[in-house]
Amino acid sequence: MFYSIRHVTRFHYSSPVSESVMEVRMRPRSEFLQQCLKFELHVTPRARVQFYRDYLGNTVHHFDVPGHHNRLALIAEAVVEVEEPAELPASLPHSAWAAIDEMWASGELYEFQTPSHFTEPSAELEKLIAELGVDRSLDPLTLLRALNEKIFAAFDYVPKSTRVDSPIDLALANRKGVCQDFTHIMIAIARGLKIPCRYVSGYVFPREKHADRSTPSATHSWVEAWLPGLGPNHSGLWVGFDPTNNTLCGNRHIRAAIGRDYADVPPTKGVYKGRATSELTVAVRVLPTDAPADDKEELILLPGSNSGSSPVADQHWEQMQQQQQQ
């Protein structure tokens, strides 16, 4: 499948700010069954966009806007090809747990097998684990399928019931949240059993008839778990689980960035100088498209001059609002 993605992010400040510095993690990854064929990032006011690869292999674009501005707008446009993954077996042998413990002993995926900022265990989490009856009696694949479904059933999808930086306890206590919360909860539980798990930030193309719960006009997140014995040479495979939509990830899920949890992969992260309140609006549109005429990858970074006003030095740094994944 080919998709075209348009992701618009706008910050509107109540009074002029300056020296905005921002990092963006929006470029779809090119690996496994997914290829990013085209990516453009337009920034207004114009800024010189540069990029680097972080240690997880995510492409991070960054730029600064030194002069005064009331608005900051980002338009990211991508064309991506995603292939449907091979069908998974109905289950794994119970010996898969031994392979998972071996992986733990090797330390290769250490950070995906231990708690991180948003996936720390808590009393509320223990309550849920007891309630759902999660342990190693099932094989890992069957367990994750069941867990995916149980989290879907145990929580209501309610936008704005949690915030971008809420700990999982808030969603756990109220049994409602958005995809970011469900992803963190599922990761926390699975890592508790030492299953290597990572957080995926990305986009989802909505199903037609039986609509997904996740908001189509926002970014999405889900879990990837490493399962031994799968894949072309049986050396293990990262398998996507989407507890928000009670589904396994296939060619509708477009991966932009991976990390230990949300803190590693926010689509935007930035600071600015100035005393202003800001309003953040985000729009995401994912459409199936034809293969692009020119399939050579293009990365167009718009050069530009800054607005020319002199930087100011008298105010403190403020954090830009981040977009919650829904």
Place this chain on the structure above:
Amino acid sequence: MTMTGRALERRKFPAPFSNYELGDPFDEMFLADGAPREHYQEIYDFLLQLPAEELRLHKQAADQSFLHQGITFTVYGRDEGTERIIPHDLLPRIITAQEWGKVEAGLEQRIHALNLFLRDIYHEGKILSDGVVPRDIIYSCKHFRREMRGVHVPKGNYLPVVGTDLIRLPDGEFVVLDDNLRVPSGVSYMMTSRQVLQRIFPRLYQACGVRPIDHYGQALLATLRNLSPDGRPEPTVVLLSPGVYNSAYFEHSFLARQMGIQLVEGRDLVVHDNIVYMRTTSGLRRVDVIYRRIDDDFIDPLSFRKDSILGVPGLFNAYRTGNVTLANAIGTGVADDKALYAYVPKIIKYYLQQDPILQNVETFLATDPTHLNHIVNNLDKLVVKAVGESGGYGMLIGPHSTKEQQEEFRLRILEDPRNYIAQPTISLSTAPCFVDGGNIEPRHIDLRPYILYQGEKSVIVPGGLTRVALRKGSLVVNSSQGGGSKDTWVLN
């Protein structure tokens, strides 16, 4: 009637040493039988013939000099009046050329190995795959910077500026207590102490044949310039300070003056298009090398602590790209974590295939169940340290603690074992100090040499800062805990 051996040992010293007592610790000036060591003979004779009144006048002159130079530091954790003149002891601490030779070689070896270790864990991580250092010590360390993985640092040098803490065991052996690989301070006290003492004891200084240290500032500048980003032949070097409220602000301004470079704060720098600039009255000026005296956490609110108002947003990305050099590199704190310290001898062996020249102090890790058991059952004998703290904060000195304090630490250790280590209580060596009332008495000291690591070789100015626990019997030398300083003379 025979004299007992005990009475013979308690030999009476002549004034001004009348109150001097020798105990178990190694004494820098006196042999066990009470005779002065050969390298202290000169100063011993000098002190014996010096009238008490004159010694007092010298002390006054030295105090005045420190006061006028404004050599101060800040003590945290108290409500009022935190800025102090650094207490200073008049009598120099002397190290022989032979002793120093070993210290120098040992430090060079140790820091070279630690630098290789940092390069390894931020790239291939071979030492972790080989199981020499446990992975969880690295990943659970709050100073481990994942963001540094795969980042190239100029000349592969993570540690251009180091100040290692050494102590002397009762047998006279120097051992390493703390590696201080982040932003070690105190070098300004070393330099100003020397200036003052040279003025007060000019003839003694000449007679002893003391190795000079006044090239430190230029050596530091050369070290920093040498790390300039590629193709920047005349680099602009600045010193980045957290500002006047920092405990070491005196030192920041002192060093900037010594090197003839700009002293800046975060708000004086700006990153535009991934290049770092300094705001000057004549516009923006590109900065190439930053000697930063700010912790990693606070250096860039975009990449690290969001609430930092001291840092420069975007600085880390400019650094990552190689457009600016930070000294020291980001993430060096993972190698001076107090739990990692226990592994440094193995680290030296692993990278250099050599035995460590300078030994460690025996260390118990609370994360190890048998060690933990030993720690909680011997709190009255051990020194317990919080791994994330420095400067003598968060520490329990068993023999000098109350039952309540021990109980409090026991609970804290059990709750968070990763955060604690323990070591046997070591009696630091003692050196003669001029105390109130005009006498000279022994006080406990340590030694912090300053190493400018430049790859295979290092520049180490002879000596370093000798810190003194000025309270009688105290083993805490940190200036934040009432310690003072002493000039350190390495002889030719």
